[in-house]
Amino acid sequence: MTKDKNGASRRQFLTSAAALGAGAVAAGAARAAAPDPLITEVQPWASGFGDPVDAHPYGTPIRFEDDVIRRNVEWLTADTISSINFTPIHALDGTITPQGCAFERHHSGAIELAKPDFRLMINGLVDRPLVFTYEDLERFPRENHVYFLECAANTGMEWAGAQLNGAQFTHGMIHNMEYTGVPLRTLLQEAGLDAAGDLADKWIYVEGADASSNGRSIPMDKALDDVLVAFKANGEALRKEHGYPVRLVVPGWEGNMWVKWLRRIEVMDRPVESREETSKYTDVMADGSARKWTWVMDAKSVVTSPSPQSPITHGPGPLVITGMAWSGHGRITRVDVSTDGGKTWQPARLAKDGENKALTRFYLDTDWDGSEMLLQSRAIDETGYVQPTKAQLREVRGLNSVYHNNCIQTWHVTPDGKAENVEVS
Ligand SMILES: Nc1nc2c(c(=O)[nH]1)N[C@H]1C(S)=C(S)[C@@H](COP(=O)(O)O)O[C@H]1N2
Ligand SMILES: [Mo]
Numbered sequence: 001m002t003k004d005k006n007g008a009s010r011r012q013f014l015t016s017a018a019a020l021g022a023g024a025v026a027a028g029a030a031r032a033a034a035p036d037p038l039i040t041e042v043q044p045w046a047s048g049f050g051d052p053v054d055a056h057p058y059g060t061p062i063r064f065e066d067d068v069i070r071r072n073v074e075w076l077t078a079d080t081i082s083s084i085n086f087t088p089i090h091a092l093d094g095t096i097t098p099q100g101c102a103f104e105r106h107h108s109g110a111i112e113l114a115k116p117d118f119r120l121m122i123n124g125l126v127d128r129p130l131v132f133t134y135e136d137l138e139r140f141p142r143e144n145h146v147y148f149l150e151c152a153a154n155t156g157m158e159w160a161g162a163q164l165n166g167a168q169f170t171h172g173m174i175h176n177m178e179y180t181g182v183p184l185r186t187l188l189q190e191a192g193l194d195a196a197g198d199l200a201d202k203w204i205y206v207e208g209a210d211a212s213s214n215g216r217s218i219p220m221d222k223a224l225d226d227v228l229v230a231f232k233a234n235g236e237a238l239r240k241e242h243g244y245p246v247r248l249v250v251p252g253w254e255g256n257m258w259v260k261w262l263r264r265i266e267v268m269d270r271p272v273e274s275r276e277e278t279s280k281y282t283d284v285m286a287d288g289s290a291r292k293w294t295w296v297m298d299a300k301s302v303v304t305s306p307s308p309q310s311p312i313t314h315g316p317g318p319l320v321i322t323g324m325a326w327s328g329h330g331r332i333t334r335v336d337v338s339t340d341g342g343k344t345w346q347p348a349r350l351a352k353d354g355e356n357k358a359l360t361r362f363y364l365d366t367d368w369d370g371s372e373m374l375l376q377s378r379a380i381d382e383t384g385y386v387q388p389t390k391a392q393l394r395e396v397r398g399l400n401s402v403y404h405n406n407c408i409q410t411w412h413v414t415p416d417g418k419a420e421n422v423e424v425s
Helices: 003-019 026-033 167-171 184-191 390-397
Strands: 120-124 130-132 143-150 174-183 203-208 216-219 228-233 247-249 262-268 300-305 317-326 332-338 360-368 373-381 410-413 419-422
Touching: 120 184, 130 184, 143 247, 167 300, 174 184, 184 228, 184 262, 300 332, 300 373, 317 332, 317 373, 332 360
Parallel strands: 120 262
Antiparallel strands: 120 130, 143 174, 174 228, 203 216, 203 262, 228 247, 300 317, 317 360, 332 373, 373 410, 410 419
16 A cells, blocks of 8 residues: 555545544544554555455354353353353344354253254144154245244343343343244144144143253144244254254243254143243242243343443443343334433334344434433333333242343443443332
8 A cells, every 4th residue: 555545545534533523523533633553554454365265164253252152150050061151142233143152051951963863753632643854844835033032031030139240141041043944833734633623722742852851831822823843043054052953933932942952742632731831930929829831921121232241431422222122922112211220211213123022123322421320221012011120020029030030120330331230229
């Protein structure tokens, strides 16, 4: 590059910074006034070649992003086999979760099951018990849908008080992917449901091929509605940890029902009442009674930035507040943001119209005056349901619950831009 050209590009930068208005980019304009070697000097990446196309046959994120990873909380579980890690939602944007950092939850570890070893049996109250190979599944008409999966235990550590300091840890048991698969309805019809008689009181019991089997009962009307037998996520094969080669997708319902490494579906005249649907994933209410069958994940949202792991790194002025919202009952229609702990609310901008049982990204493009904030978001879905405060949820649920905590989250943002998990009363 010649000196002339460097000079020209520097002038261009000064013009565009000025065009944006002095107030809006005060910090940027100040930087432009001093000679900036990134603008005035030829950099190493412009004076040699980059990687050839065959350097990375399957790409991974550039090394500068190597902190955008799943993390676990060591004390939460006794070991890392029956355990959980969390999606780095504080560092993601948009709505699709890359499989490589989408949280994992296993009861007996992630198994390696090859396509030739895959079998899916449908048995029980069907006309023709069937066993499908992976290739069989590929011959049925398939569909594509984007859905969120939220573990019922997401935000479960926050019942008694603000505990985990980061959106990744308080809200990261969620991912949102585009699934490709065959409607379960198609496979059940292939096996024939006449033998089941009146379908209104029928159930399916679904099992995985892993040692835990993670067996769950699902009522027949859901099974025939929008459940998918999926083999692709975000365009590519499911990752091992998400159930390769085939998992169940149960839109809007708690993650535990999304059986991975799917191996058997039994049509039954009653639920099984397995471990996963009795002693686990059941809600202990304020009066000590246990509520089972909390399948649908109610509307919920969280501000992902600023948040404890994503502090504000600049002074007063333009600030983009962003987060995500979702509802197991359908579409998100509105998200409100509060900067004063829920005293006043302003509607956020939805990046796109809410999609059925999928994550919605919201933004509040604001002008931060540099004072402290009690930052909250609240989601409203197409049924008119409004995400509750922690106090409202506790009135119904008490303090003994773990699962299904969809309360409003608060981040205390201080003038230095740092954020902390707090509770407001
Ligand atoms: N076979 C099997 N399926 C399973 C599990 C499991 O341990 N084994 N864990 C369940 C739970 S509790 C959740 S929250 C989701 C997590 O899916 P993910 O690991 O793709 O995030 O899978 C569910 N399906
Ligand atoms: Mo879960």
